[in-house]
Amino acid sequence: MHQHFKIYKPYGYLSQFINNGQKQHRKKLLGELGEFPEGTMSIGRLDEKSEGLLLLTTDGKMSDFVNSSKVDKEYYAQVDGDITEAAIKALQNGVEIGLNGTKYTTKPCPAFKLDEVPNLPERWKKLRDERHGPTSWVSIILNEGKFRQVRKMTSAVGFPTLRLVRVRVGTIYLDDLQPGDSMQLLDIKKELNLDA
Known part of the structure; x- marks a missing residue:
């Protein structure tokens, strides 16, 4: 069963969970912000100096769909x-x-x-x-x-x-999440008003 989350990516963090072998002198990664299931990936990216809403999922197909131009x-x-x-x-x-x-x-x-x-x-x-x-x-x-x-x-x-x-x-808002906070989304398709 795939799992999905929303997170407030703080300023200064990369939108990734593992350091892809780059010599990134101790960059901060999303995995430091909480316990997430193995295989969790960010849907899209925010650069290091940007902050705010980032969706996380263990479902690569969902990631591809949300990254497509169908979602504002x-x-x-x-x-x-x-x-x-x-x-x-x-x-x-x-x-x-x-x-x-x-x-x-x-x-x-x-x-x-x-x-x-x-x-x-x-x-x-x-x-x-x-x-x-x-x-x-x-x-x-x-x-x-x-x-x-x-x-x-x-x-x-x-x-x-x-x-x-x-x-x-889409229809998922940052709401009152604080930097570094995350929240599980029980049904990301419903949250995004996507057809099943």
């Missing part, structure tokens, strides 16, 4: 500066980013400026504060997952990302 993923990005309507419009329409040495135009996607600072746990590694200029928060919903895509998108419109938190995968 929502990110909250704190950006450097007070993001403009023009920048939001550009994010919505698709922007050109670099990908493996070539240019790529992102697909049109929902994006909007958040009216209020989202209620997220403080990050253990402090960000710069308002004395260094204003920041703002945006929501970006993607159903593609290119390497460091959100960061590249906000940079492309002139507002580099300072903090990036994934808050939703």
Whole structure:
């Protein structure tokens, strides 16, 4: 019987359970955050400096399905500066980013400026504060997952990302999980509103 979990991946952790033989001078791995069944893998990835919702499973087919473009993923990005309507419009329409040495135009996607600072746990590694200029928060919903895509998108419109938190995968939300917390999902298909 396969098992599935949701976890709040903290800042500074890699989205993997084993060190794939790389000389990664003592990087932090997901397995340090709890007891998970043998064969558990993350569904998709968040880079080391990103945080938030990560789904875990022992079912490779489920991982492939969720990673396909059928499932939306929502990110909250704190950006450097007070993001403009023009920048939001550009994010919505698709922007050109670099990908493996070539240019790529992102697909049109929902994006909007958040009216209020989202209620997220403080990050253990402090960000710069308002004395260094204003920041703002945006929501970006993607159903593609290119390497460091959100960061590249906000940079492309002139507002580099300072903090990036994934808050939703499909219909599964981060809710009030704290960094490092995990919770078992009894029926991931039902949670994601997927047909059996």
